[in-house]
Amino acid sequence: MLDENYEKKQKLIQNLFENELRKCKKLYEYADKTLKLFSKGKVMCKTGADIVNDIVEKLITGKRSWDLVEYPDAYIQIKYLVKSETSNYLQKEFRMVNINDFGNDYNDGDESFNYNNIAELNYTEILSREENSELINIFNEEMANCDDDCQLVYLGIKTGQQNQEIAKDLGLSVSDVENIKKRIRRKLNKAFLFYKNN
């Protein structure tokens, strides 16, 4: 059954995908990384874009609830649902990422299942459970070949330092740190996709 805010929700989603291509691209990247992180190297017929597509379909058909007061932004709402939609897909497709571990009311892929209960899945717990820390080693190996600045900023990222702190410690400007972070993210992205595709 559609709720009374159905038209408002539809307009918010439509506006996002009609006028905010930049945000949509970020959504696709986030969903794709999430899907690949959870997949443990399985060959999938879906990409992150398909996951976003599935979320939108469920939101507009009312299969997924959406609290407009808490999440008035369609981008944030869809992003928030990526993890649970990915888990749900993988559970159905490969019987993996056992959602029973995260809640008591999962009903074997039943569409009436309250997906929002598991929206707060913790990546790091799933990854450790699924022994995906192999990926971290690949990141570390990739970064071992970089120049000194890159390696030091990478270390700062791992220790949870903010840009200003890293800049101060290394005697660099904040914009230098931001640029180095871009280089690092590019390298990690490349290494990630290479690892997941091979």
Added chain:
Amino acid sequence: MLRTEERNLLNFFLDVDNSDDAENQEYLKDANIDAEKSNKEILNIIKKHAARLKIDEGKEFKKNYEEMLNKNSIEDGEAIENEELLIAYRKNKSSSATEREEIEKDLRKMKIIEELKYKDVRKGKNKS
């Protein structure tokens, strides 16, 4: 449980909101994701769903109309708010039996349509 360092690294890796457009574009290209095409597909889903709702609304409207047509009749004391309906109703009172029957039928149809027009058939509530 992952160590704090590993968690920080994964958070950085997944932090797409702070990545720039060039990084984002490069990732999507390498992952074979065509954002423009995907957006079009999503907009199509939205349009198809809206069209499906309109069709369902029409079907529901027709069903309600037919149901009401079969059970409704206008009683003398019943309030007729629409001015045109009221004139037709009065005219009806002074016509021949056959004419009256025809007018009565049309009147009923008009009245039902008037009523249903203000009813949101999707939610079963009155439209304001």
